[in-house]
Amino acid sequence: MPADVALMWGLRDERRRGPKPSLTAEDITRAAIELADAEGLGAVSMARVAERLGNSTMxxxxxxKSKDELLVLMTDAALERPEPLPEGVDWRTGLTFWAAGVLTAVRKHRWYASLPxxxxxxxxxNLAWFDSALGALAGTGLTEEAKVGVVMGLMTYVQGEIRLSLDLAAGFTDNPEAFSRYGATLAxxxxxRQLPALARVLEAGVFDENISFDESSDADFDFGLQLYLDGLSAFITRVTGEQ
Amino acid sequence: MPADVALMWGLRDERRRGPKPSLTAEDITRAAIELADAEGLGAVSMARVAERLGNSTMxxxxxxKSKDELLVLMTDAALERPEPLPEGVDWRTGLTFWAAGVLTAVRKHRWYASLPxxxxxxxxxNLAWFDSALGALAGTGLTEEAKVGVVMGLMTYVQGEIRLSLDLAAGFTDNPEAFSRYGATLAxxxxxRQLPALARVLEAGVFDENISFDESSDADFDFGLQLYLDGLSAFITRVTGEQ
DNA sequence: CCCCTACTGCGTATTAGATACGCTAAATAG
DNA sequence: CTATTTAGCGTATCTAATACGCAGTAGGGG
Structure with a gap:
């Protein structure tokens, strides 16, 4: 089993000799997460994390093992456990609930989506979230393999949407004028003659108003999600012949 | 207009005095892309790029202006122009063609999806691709704003899928054993009792075979894409009442 | 009860990379 | 022809990751 997986599950072997560790991997992960929450992922250096813990860098x-391993640990630790799905709901309600939960959880850590x-x-x-989404599909009659494919696709969409909106929001706070001028710059x-469809969009004034992120992103997220779920609904009907 | 946008469009002001530049931003961008193609994004440092051009780092x-600006230039330059859409095709054929084109273009630069x-x-x-996708929706009767939303959602899905599959593929080449053991590790x-749905997937042996990327990713990509397009079809029908 | 040894904390040093600063030289405007 | 603008680049600084080895600690076997 890979070392980082063992670490995340707390399966390291019991210590015997030597001084008591004054730190654990969890402490380090927690400190790194706090630092990233406070000052962004760029502020997470081994030195800053150590300083926050009152230890030396080394x-x-x-x-x-390395900073990369720390990032992997953060990937798991930053997610809280999902709320259990409400009892007895259909798959669509379940997945909508699940996606909203992912969005809520990731929003607490704006750097999350830029982790490699x-x-x-x-x-x-991560596996608890995976399980939760699979559980929502339990009553659909899809094969286990199809469920995995559907959930992977959904995770991809959700992560992509979150990454895009968080990165854009970060760019927006860095440099708001570039965004308010977006329409004008494009114009x-x-x-x-070269980009007629885009020119029509500009003429219609779609980019004229300032793009606001906090309000629009939820609506965009939901719009895309419902498209995906509409497609999934068609797929389930096609494959199983039932609703 | 932001400086990087002007650079990408070749709108820098004409030079007057001083020595002839022996380099242009395009040369630098091209060299950086070649380097990334050959050795990965991690190998792109100002020093390595300069060395490849026979110039000094500074x-x-x-x-x-900075390495970040260079990355922005790479984001645009690495994409080729899209093939024009076939004449007279319906929106679904057009978007499928478009998505396949994106996939082809990005596959040529495996580092593309990890650019910030x-x-x-x-x-x-980038705008040519944007225009091309908008053009595929020209006959749908959607509002310009709705088209933008649809295309943004599609780009998000496509980028997310590509990023995921390329990152997994990179992890796979780095460390193939971790992947072949994935099912066993999870087991x-x-x-x-904690993760019943996931346990059922494991029991069904979904992760038992080695995950192969080159073959599976196309199928996964297409599967998710068709789900999204099925959803879009439902949306278009709902909004416009026509096909 | 002691000492061997595995193990922790950490100081030091190395390496890599981004980039500020200022010098020198080349073009060209006037 | 000369003042001005700009290119190339050497040098230096700063940040960060991390290899290496020393010194002190504590449990276990004798």
Whole structure:
């Protein structure tokens, strides 16, 4: 079993000799998460994390193999456990509930979506979310393999949407003028002969108003999600012949 | 207009005095892309790019403001222009064609999906893709605003799927054993009382075979895409009452 | 009860990378 | 022809990851 997976599940072997550790990998992960919450992912350096814990930089390396491993631990630890699905709801209600839960959980850590993806989900929290989404599909009659495909697709969409909206929001707070000028900038650069469809959008004034993120992102998220779920509904009907 | 947008469109002001530049921002961008293609995004440092161009590191800063700006330029330059959509096809055929084109274009640069997203599309190549997808929806009767929402959602899904599959593929080549053991690792860690739906998936043996990426990713991509398009079809019918 | 040894904390040093600063030289406007 | 603008680049600084080895700690076997 990979070392990082063992760490996330708390399966390290019991210590025997030597001094008591003054730190655990969980402490380090928690401190890194707090630091990222407060100052962004860019502020997470081994030195800053150690400082926050009152230890030296190199002490951390006794507990995590590398910074990359720390990032993997953060990927799991930053997610809370999902709320259990309401009893007896249909798959669509269940997945909508699930997606809203993912959105809520990830919103608490704006840096979450810029973490590198290191592999398929393996930590306890990630697997709990995975299980929860699979559970929502329990009554559909899909094969287990199809359920996995559907949930992977859904996770991809949700993560992508979150990443996009968080990155745009970050760019927006960094440099609001660039966004308020977006429509005007495009207008100066788009040639209607070259990009006619885009020119029509500009003419219609879609980008004229300032893009506001906090309000629009929920609506966009839900819009795309409902499209996906509409498609899933058609797929389930096609495959199983029942609702 | 932001400086990077002007650079991408070649709108820098004409030079007058001083020595002829031996480099342009495009040269630098091209060299950076070649380097990333050959050795990955991690190998792209200002020093390595300069070395490849036979210039000193600091010379690059006369042409790009920072490495971040260089990454933005790469985001646009790495995409080729889209093939024009076939004439007279319906929106669904058009978007399927478009998505396949995106996939093809991005596959040529495996690092593409790990570039940070800096803002809404603004470069000539990105906008050409944007225009192409909007054009596919021209006959649907959707409002311009709805088209933008649909295309944004689609881009999000496509980018997310690509990012996920490329990151997993990278993890796979780094460490193939972790992947072949994935099912076995999960089996050791998943408690059927805690994660019953996931346990059923494991029992069904879904993760028992080695995950192969090159073949499966196309199928997964298409599966999710068709779900989204099924949903879009329902949406279009609902909104416009026509096909 | 003691000492061997595995283990922790950490100081130091190395390496890599981004980028500020200022010098020198090349073009060109006037 | 000369003042001005700009390119290339050497040097230096700053940040960060992390290899290495020392010193002190504590449990277990004698």
């Amino acid at each position: 002490a951390l390396y006794r507990h995590v 993806i290191s592999g398929p989900p393996a930590g306890p929290n 100066r650069v788009v040639d209607p | 010379a690059l800063y006369r042409h790009v 997203i800096s803002g809404p599309p603004a470069g000539p190549n 050791r860690v998943v408690d059927p």
